[in-house]
Amino acid sequence: MDEENSTTDHSSTLDQALLLISSLISLSHSIKVFSAKWQIIRSKCQDLFSNLTAILNWESSAHYNSSLPPLLDSILATLNSCHDLAKQCFNLSYSGKLLMHSDLDIVSAKIVAHTTTIFDIYAAGLLTRSDAILVSRPSAAASMEDVRFYVVDLLSRFKIGSTEMKKQAILAFNEVIQQDERYVTVALQLNDFIGFLVNFLDGGIQQEATKCVCLIAGVESSKSALIGAGVIAPLIRVVESGNEESKKLAATCLLLVTENSDNAWSVSSHGGISALLKICGGGGVELVALACAVLKNLVGVEEIKRFVVEEGGISLFVNLAKCKDEIIKIRSVDLLQTMACNDESVKEIIIEEGGVRALVKVFCPKSSLSTKTREMTLRGIVNICCSSQNSLHLLVNYGFMDHILYFLRHGEVSVQELSLKTAFWLSGTSEEGRKVMGEAGFMPVLVKFLDSKSMEVREMAVETISSLIVVPKNRKKFVQNDQNMGLVLRMLEVNNAVNKNLLLSILMSLTSSSATARKKIATSGYLKHIEKLAEAQFSDAKKIVRKMSSNRLGTILNGIWHS
Structure with missing residues (x-):
């Protein structure tokens, strides 16, 4: 028989085998006896189907391999035998359970042997076609069995395909898992699938594999499987030496898996901290931002944070906060304030490295940054400076008070409210801070917030004013x-507008030290309302009424004395 006829004959045998496997898998679902055995056989048949499909396109070429015809004949004989056993089980026509158990074990072992032989043929380089077609992708309404069938086929290509075939399989998998998480679920159930993907991170299809593990890591239930397959070390190697796109994908994957702090030590033990710091010192914009985000996940571990500090991380992140790219600014500021949280020594280092100046510059109204960046920066400033006596002088010198005042007047609502909270914090820092705020003109701006629709804003404003007027000059x-x-x-008359005790406390402080204040109250028309509050047992209202009465009596007596 010439080569062309041989190719035609065993192509026909291959087609018969594929049809027979499909029929066998379908029939096996209807068998009610020996269900565990048939589940195993069905799985083995799916593996065999995938391997046979992988050589189908090779067979359509003019190439010929003498080892295939006898193998295909043997496979067809095994499948026919298995199909006969399936019919006996379906019809309950077998002669004995023990004999059927034995027959099923034998046929299962033969199917495994055939799959192994095909793998060996590939390993020997006897089949090298890289353009073998993929099994048709199941529809969106496909059953879990169809999904499993497809994923098993992809796995077979991971095992026996050429580099190009493996690449095509990964690309196909990447496409389906972005639309249906069931494919990830099935992949996790297959022993070797995740392991192959992790191994590919160090191979010639690194970028495709890195994207794949990154997508899988986006499914919460899959992270432990990736960690168990040893994904951390190869991801770090990709971060160190991959192309730019692969590095970004690897960093994104690290970001996802380190959301669980238990994985932080694994990153550290494989040199990941140094690799990430190196990127922060000289990577592309998106990659640097990702590295900062991963480090933020890691510095929650005290020992890792100390290592970052010792390696000069603080200075590095302060410099990043000065760069022009907003995404890097926000990620570096977020990282700095995370490191500073409840750590006085880190706060001091940030201040020493010029971090306060850098952050105040970011917060400057003249900088064209997003609201999110301003909010993040303001929180960072307060967090870093909240316990440092020296920081107030720095904030004043760098114009921070003017920035806060600007955003109290003109900021978007979220930044305005955060600025108000910052003003409240500043008013409680020290006598000097209150003096500076009074001189800067905070009080008229704060008073306007007493009429805000937000109860929280009104309360914050009145508490800040109450703190500021402790200073006589204020x-x-x-x-x-x-x-x-x-x-x-006027706010005293508005029901539930502002804490009346605080308002009365402010008025009490003013009337105790200022004749002008007493005169303005007396001529305002609100004294009668204060008297009503005194009758309602507001203690400061009583004191104000007594003070005002004493003042009126003094005025009368003074007039008589000089008459």
């Missing part, structure tokens, strides 16, 4: 502004 400034006094008095 009291004098407050009283001199008619709008300040007028709005505070």
Whole structure:
């Protein structure tokens, strides 16, 4: 028989085998006896089907391999035998359970042997076609069996295919898992699937494999399987030496798997911290931002944070906060404040490295940054400076007070409210801080917030004002502004507007030290309302009424004395 006829004959045998496997798998689902045995056989048949499909396109070429015809004949004989056993089980027509058990074990072993032989043929290089077709992708409504069948076929290509065939299989898998998580579920159930993908991270299809593990890591239930397959070490190698796209994918995958801090030590033990710091010192914008995000996940472990500090990480991140790219700014600021949280020594290092100045510059109204970046930066400033006495001087020197005042007047709502909280914090830092705020003009701006729709904003504003007027010079400034006094008095009449005890406390402080304040209250028309509050047992209202009454009596007596 010539080569062309031989190719035609065993192509026909291959087609028969594939049809017979499909029929056998379908029939096996209907068999009610020996279910465990048939489940194993069905799985083995799916593996065999995938391997036979992988050589189908090779067979359509003009190439000929003498080892295939006898193998295919043997496979067809085994499948026919298996099909006969399936019919006996389906019809319950077998002669004995023990004999059937034995026959099923034998046929299962033969199927495994055939699959191994095909693998050996590939390993020997006897089949090298790289353009073998993939099994048709199941529809969106496909059953789990169809999904499993497809994934098993891809796995067979991972095992026996050429580099190009493996690449095509990974690309196909990447496509389906972005649309249906069932494919990930099935892949996790197959012993070798994740292991092959992890091994590919070090091979010639690195970028495709890295994207694949990155997509899988996006499925929460799969992370432990990736870790168990040893994904950390090869990911770090990709970060160190892969192309730019592979590095970004690997860093994204590391970001996902390190959301669980238990995996932080694995990254550290494989040199991942140094690799990430190196990227921060000289990578592309997106890659640097990803490296910062991964490090943020890792520095929650105290020993890792100390290592980052010892390696000069603080100085590095402060410099990143100064760069022009906003994504790097926000990630580096986020990382700095995470490291500074509840750690006074890190806060001091950040301040020493010029971190406060860098952050204040980011927060500057003149910088064209997003609201999110401003919010992140402001939180970082407060977090880093909250316990440092020296930091207030730095903030004043760098113009931070003016920035806060600007955003209280003109900022978007979220930044404005955060600025108000910062003003409240600043008012409680020290006497000097309150003096600076009074001089800068905070009080008239804060008074306007007393009329806000938000209860939280109103309360924050009145508490801040109450703190500021502790300073005598601030009291004098407050009283001199008619709008300040007028709005505070008006708020006393509004039901549930502001904490009346705080408002009365402010007025009490003002009337105790300022004749001008007492005069303005007396002529405002609100004194009767204060008297009603005194009758309602508000203690400061009683004190104000007594003070005002004493003042009126003194005025009368003084007039009589000089008459």
